[in-house]
Amino acid sequence: MLTRRSLVQAGLAGLVAAPTIHRGTAVADASAAGRPFRIAHLTDIHVQPELESAKGLASCFAHVQSLPERGEAAADLIVTGGDTVMDCMEAGRDRTQAQWDLWKKVRADACSLEVRSVVGNHDVWGWTKSKAKTTGDEPLYGKKWACEQFGRAVPYESLDRGGWHIVLLDSVFPHAEGYIGKLDDAQWDWLEKDLASVAAATPVLLVSHIPILSVHPLATAAAGEPGKDGKPSFALSGGLVHVDHPKFQALFARHRNVKACLSGHLHILERIEFGGVSYLCSGAVSAGWWKGRHRGTDFGYAVVDLHRDGRVESRYVPYGWTART
Numbered sequence: 001m002l003t004r005r006s007l008v009q010a011g012l013a014g015l016v017a018a019p020t021i022h023r024g025t026a027v028a029d030a031s032a033a034g035r036p037f038r039i040a041h042l043t044d045i046h047v048q049p050e051l052e053s054a055k056g057l058a059s060c061f062a063h064v065q066s067l068p069e070r071g072e073a074a075a076d077l078i079v080t081g082g083d084t085v086m087d088c089m090e091a092g093r094d095r096t097q098a099q100w101d102l103w104k105k106v107r108a109d110a111c112s113l114e115v116r117s118v119v120g121n122h123d124v125w126g127w128t129k130s131k132a133k134t135t136g137d138e139p140l141y142g143k144k145w146a147c148e149q150f151g152r153a154v155p156y157e158s159l160d161r162g163g164w165h166i167v168l169l170d171s172v173f174p175h176a177e178g179y180i181g182k183l184d185d186a187q188w189d190w191l192e193k194d195l196a197s198v199a200a201a202t203p204v205l206l207v208s209h210i211p212i213l214s215v216h217p218l219a220t221a222a223a224g225e226p227g228k229d230g231k232p233s234f235a236l237s238g239g240l241v242h243v244d245h246p247k248f249q250a251l252f253a254r255h256r257n258v259k260a261c262l263s264g265h266l267h268i269l270e271r272i273e274f275g276g277v278s279y280l281c282s283g284a285v286s287a288g289w290w291k292g293r294h295r296g297t298d299f300g301y302a303v304v305d306l307h308r309d310g311r312v313e314s315r316y317v318p319y320g321w322t323a324r325t
């Protein structure tokens, strides 16, 4: 367990600030059925050798683990939401190794809670071959390096906790030298079977890096080609939101026990209630890639409480970090 003494030894004392709760509902616990299952959703960490981000991440872990000292329920599980490291997609082998080494060290030194991880686009090694100088034949090419770091054979999985079924998706697939948000056919097949195996009374949470649904692409869209009726349209990037969203809508119509979808990627706070599902984008541990706030979103993480009756409560908790120069 992280203590103040261990923080002092790590040179991190003083970095842990009191939480400022600025969204949602504080959770007092206890539905009649018992305490909700609590996830700390730490997304878009982007750890890197620069900007003291390792200290920032350590202070974030410390903040999560200090919840009981603040009179709150402890997090039962940390879920990292992708973009664990600053960037591997365009990075060479040495830079990629340095970033994963940093993640591994901070996690080992500063976190005693269970961590499960989603893969983000910046965790994928070498897809931008022209910059990363990769061939595609490297043993750790693509998502394999991240899977090795996360101790998994494939970049998606599901688990049952606190009366909930929790699905961690891999939403990053190649497009040219970059990526788009989707599931491939193999993962769709797996997801269909996975949800079919869950009792209808068991609530389901999906976690993806790229949002399954978001208004952010619309809010930032340029004008697109006029539609068939000649009316103006918007150009929405398939790199910002899942291009296979209609398939999710059809899936959710068959599985009404899917209650919420958590995401990252956009470094913003967003909450959409649509079709009986809550779509929650959880800001970023790194805020604006460690350089400051991003679109008003502070350095923070989401505390997500999964109640046994299917209710989901999420609030964003800044952990007191400010940008270093």
Ligand SMILES: [Fe+2]
Binding pocket: 044, 046, 083, 122, 265, 266, 267
């Ligand atoms: Fe990111």
